[in-house]
Amino acid sequence: MKPVKKVVYLRGYKLRLTFSDRAVKVVDLERYLDGEVFKPLKKIDYFKTVRVNPDIDTFPFNCRPGNNGNRCCCSCSMCPRGDIRY
Numbered sequence: 001m002k003p004v005k006k007v008v009y010l011r012g013y014k015l016r017l018t019f020s021d022r023a024v025k026v027v028d029l030e031r032y033l034d035g036e037v038f039k040p041l042k043k044i045d046y047f048k049t050v051r052v053n054p055d056i057d058t059f060p061f062n063c064r065p066g067n068n069g070n071r072c073c074c075s076c077s078m079c080p081r082g083d084i085r086y
Contacts (some may be wrong), residue, residue: 009048 006018013030033041041047 004052007050007052009050012044013047015050 002019002021002023004017005020008016010016010026012028013033014026014028016024016026018024029041032038
């Protein structure tokens with residue numbers, strides 16, 4: 001996977017991602033927000049906290065470890081099932 005260098009909230013659950021090779025993709029994450037671990041992200045105000053973390057080259061949200069048990073709300077990768085394709 002190419003490193004994400006920029007993320008911009010668009011609307012709903014859509015984000016515009018810019019990758020290290022300057023490719024730009026719009027992704028709609030709404031269908032991936034199933035389950036208890038993603039529950040905080042269903043709140044649009046919280047979803048809008050998305051940002052790039054250069055240490056891990058992806059786009060965690062304003063995560064707090066322990067937000068849902070011992071896990072971060074989004075595992076800081078947004079795709080623990082590995083099924084989001086860019």
